Amino acid sequence: MDLAAFPRRPYTNGPTPIQRLDRFSRALGADGPTVYIKRDDQLGLAGGGNKARKLEFLVADALARGADTLITCGGVQSNHCRLTLSAAAKEGLRCRLVLAESAPGAYRPEGNGNVLLYRLLGAERITTVPWGTDLLAALDQAGAQAETEGRRPYLIPLGGSNPLGALGYLACAQELLGQTRESALELQHIVLPVGSAGTLAGLLLGLRAGHSAIPVTGMTVLNPRAKAEATTLDLIRATERFLGCPVTVPADQVVCLDVYLGAGYTLPTAAMLEAVTLLARTEGILLDPTYTGKAMAGLVDLARSGRFKRGENVLFLHTGGAPGLYARPELFAGV
Ligand SMILES: Cc1ncc(COP(=O)(O)O)c(C=O)c1O
Structure with missing residues (x-):
């Protein structure tokens, strides 16, 4: 899908890196997957992020x-x-x-x-x-x-979650597929946080339009599962209409788990605190308490429970948000 017809301002120099998290993967256990991270926290503008x-x-x-x-x-x-x-x-x-x-x-x-x-x-x-x-x-x-x-x-x-904004993650999917092709990296799964759903909608559209069938699991941090999935699907369909392209993403491929949301948006969970601390101490990478911390808690749980297994490559899309850490220092007082 060619996005060249859309005016675009360049806010980042080049693709964001994909890094293999060896120490983090080892900490998840010998039977766990190899975890990779796409560093969209290193995008341009103040503080980066999706x-x-x-x-x-x-x-x-x-x-x-x-x-x-x-x-x-x-x-x-x-x-x-x-x-x-x-x-x-x-x-x-x-x-x-x-x-x-x-x-x-x-x-x-x-x-x-x-x-x-x-x-x-x-x-x-x-x-x-x-x-x-x-x-x-x-x-x-x-x-x-x-x-x-x-x-x-x-x-x-x-x-920023309307069809035009979703193009940002359609472009990200194209970038990601180019990177994995170049490095012969085969991904079995992608995990990311879901709020207003533009990131998941654009990413799924871009992957499927690029003939990639990689399953994607969104971890909703705002809405319950049914609403998160309906919002994502509505935006996918609106973006397909906006682009004048046929239906690219089947409805059953839109998955937003709400198991890791806890009591609600911005409310901390023990699993979030553990995931943020574990990634910081094994890889020196900062997550945030509201979005990426909860999504990573989901990845950790799916790895420990055997849903993601040894021999599989799971990519975590780091959507940024670390400035939010400084608003909530008390959350981490006990770690
Ligand atoms: C750091 C971070 N990650 C993820 C999200 C969720 O992205 P989306 O709203 O596109 O679902 C947000 C949204 O504000 C965010 O700030």
Whole structure:
């Protein structure tokens, strides 16, 4: 699938590395798989992470439309909001955020982690809304407000997860297939976190369009399984329509396990703490408590329970998020 027709801003130099995690794999046991990691935490923009790929297409579209202000939304500690701010700074655009608070007062302007970086990266305005608010409607409202101020706003939905944003992970799948072909690496499985679903949707589309049947397991960290899978499938179908291509991904290949979500979005689990600590101490690689830590906890469990076996190669897509560690130091007090 040729993406050359879509305007795109380059935010990363070259492909992100794929690394073999020998010490981590050994720690999972002699009967476990060999784990590889694709370092999308090393993508460009401030702090890296998966949204940098989506923003290459979204911000190029904003510029093509003559926008002067990006407006997006997320949770209080949103990696997507940080990266949108970073892209806006790089392009000379203004940027406003709508943040959904898990509890009243959850957003504290003096907070750490991504909140500190919102300030540093020059957020022009931050509006908070209660958890459960219709964020699309809140974005529309922020856009209408910006227009009354004479701005030309460009609205980016939650997580950058619309068909244009999903192209970022379609491109990632093409990059990954090129890398595995070149190094003769045969993958039996891919694991990644799922939030707003654009990463999983784009990746599955890109793999299947590239004639790869590698099974992919998403670990949902936001919604229960049925909703996560339905959201992913809806976005896959919308992206197929957007591209004018036939159905590429069968519905039964969309898998989002919710076993590792725990009590809910951003709420810590013991398995997450163990996975974050294990990867840090065996490989010197940082995960985050909200997304990659829970997804890696899933990979660890599937390896220990024999679902991923010796002789198999499992790739973990590291989608970034480590700045979120600095917002929650108390979580790791006991490790
Ligand atoms: C670090 C990190 N990993 C994974 C995700 C989930 O990606 P998606 O929203 O495309 O499902 C996010 C979303 O915010 C994220 O910040």
